[in-house]
Amino acid sequence: MRITNVETLILQHDMDVELGFAQGYYNKRTAHIIKVHTDAGITGIGEIFGAGNFAFANQAIVNHVIAPMLIGRNPLDINVIWHEVYNAMRDHGQKGMPISCLSGVDIALWDIMGKATDMPLHQLLGGKAREDFVVYGYGMMLQKRDDLASAFEQEVKSIVEMGYTASKMKLGLGVDGDRELAAAVRRGAGDGFKLMADSNHAYTVGEAIQLGQTLRDLAFYWFEEPVMPEDYNGYKAVRQALPGINIAGGEAEWTRFGHRELISRGCVDILQPEVATTGGISEVMKITAMAHAFGTPVIPHVWGSDILIAVDMHLVSVLPDIPGGLHQFQPMLEYDTTPNLFHEDLLTTPLSIPQQVRDNHGRAKPPEGPGIGIELNDAFVEKYRVG
Ligand SMILES: [Mg+2]
Incomplete structure (x- = not known):
């Protein structure tokens, strides 16, 4: 089997309500799909992280840098291809967009492997460590409104009513504003409900510690990206100052080389590699092995269309128990509950996560078809394609 063509498709739709995070607001959704075609009639599907204009820049990297290296290659040589492409790009970007593009390629090659062998991705990766997993309902994005705290309180209530057993909110209004938001979300969710908070690296070490103390007092489970990702010492300082919250x-962070620093320097209690940026499925598995060697559990980050959600359903299924025992640390699937056409409508057979959550006590199971186990709805893709 040989690779005959690589194409990427950028989909976009306008959002009715502008949403935000600690770094800015956005009013469009983007999905950047990659397809790797073969002479066997098998097409692998992947997705590349990067919204808006980043998607168009990534498309150029795929078309001009990576695709010429893939044509004519055996798509099952996933590991060989990964290292050759990485090495070719090394002098031009060991982190960031080149690696995000390589991630999308790697995902598509794993999809080809599954389709060629008629096995679901979770089987290729060593089998399911669990039949189903908790889905945490992500919501509470920032909005430019004065009553945001009460809006957050209502939103988390609705997430609880949808059947989720865990949820995550955005931070980013500054320490005082965030304290108000977090208290409102705890009020809405009720005591005992699992909550996480994400500040998208908006704070200094001092601010993060102040805010983290409040989150800990409100019994939040984790505080995500408290400080800038380049500041490994800052991460460690925040972590050491805040026992009692993860x-x-x-x-x-990118590849095994970047994650080596986060892990070996004791920066995090929970590592969140993103499959569509950090180097793909191959690299997430290597990073996970390294994290586990340091006793650090992994819960993958995911932000994308149902292509990536499906990939992460497999990843969350196969992550080994750590350290092993009857009552294990459990990885969860991240799922954005805000309006998103690239959830549920993009695939011919939807993942039906909201329904699975409702019917299965907040839990879901991965697709069982070959590879990622998804098929694109071509009419939908054409309708929203912009590049
Ligand atoms: Mg985050």
Whole structure:
């Protein structure tokens, strides 16, 4: 089997309500799909992280840098291809967009492997460590409104009513504003409900510690990206100052080489590699092995269309128990509950996560078809394609 063509498709839709996080607001959704075609009639599907204009820049990297290296290659040589492409790009970007593009390619090659062998991705990766897993309902994005705290309180109530057993909110209004938001979300969710908070690296060490103390007092489970990702010492300082709440991070870190620093320097309690940026499925598995060697559990980050959600359903299924025992640390699937056409409508057979959550006590199971186990709805893709 040989690779005959690589194409990427950028989909976009306008959002009715502008949403935000600690770094800015956005009013469009983007999904950047990659397809790797073969002479066997098998097409692998992947997705590349990067919204808006980043998607168009990534498309150029795929078309001009990576695709010429893939044509004519055996797509099952996933590990060989990964290292050749990485090495070719090494002098031009060991982190960031080149690696995000390589991630999308790697995902598509694993999809081809599954389709060629008629096995689901979770089987290729060594089998399911659990039949189903908790889905945490992500919501509470920032909005430019004065009553945001009460809006957050209502939103988390609705997430609880949808059947989720865990949820995550955005931070980013400054320490005082965030304290108000977090208290409102705890009020809305009720005591005992699992809550996480994400500040998208908006704070200094001092601010993060102040805010983290409040989150800990409100019994939040983790505080995500408290400080800038380059500041490994800062991460460690925040973590050491806040026993009693997990420090999470890793979505803005790349490859085994970057994650080596987060892990070996004791920066995080929970590592969150993002499959569509950090080097793909191959690299997430290597990073996970390294994290586990240091006793650090992994809960993958995911932010994308149902292609990536499906990939992460497999990843969350196969992550080994750590350390092993009857009552294990459990990885969860991240799922954005805000309006998103690239959830549920993009695939011919939807993942039906909201329904699974409702019917299965907040839990879901991965797709069982070959590879990632998804098929694109071509009419939908054409309708929203912009590049
Ligand atoms: Mg995050």
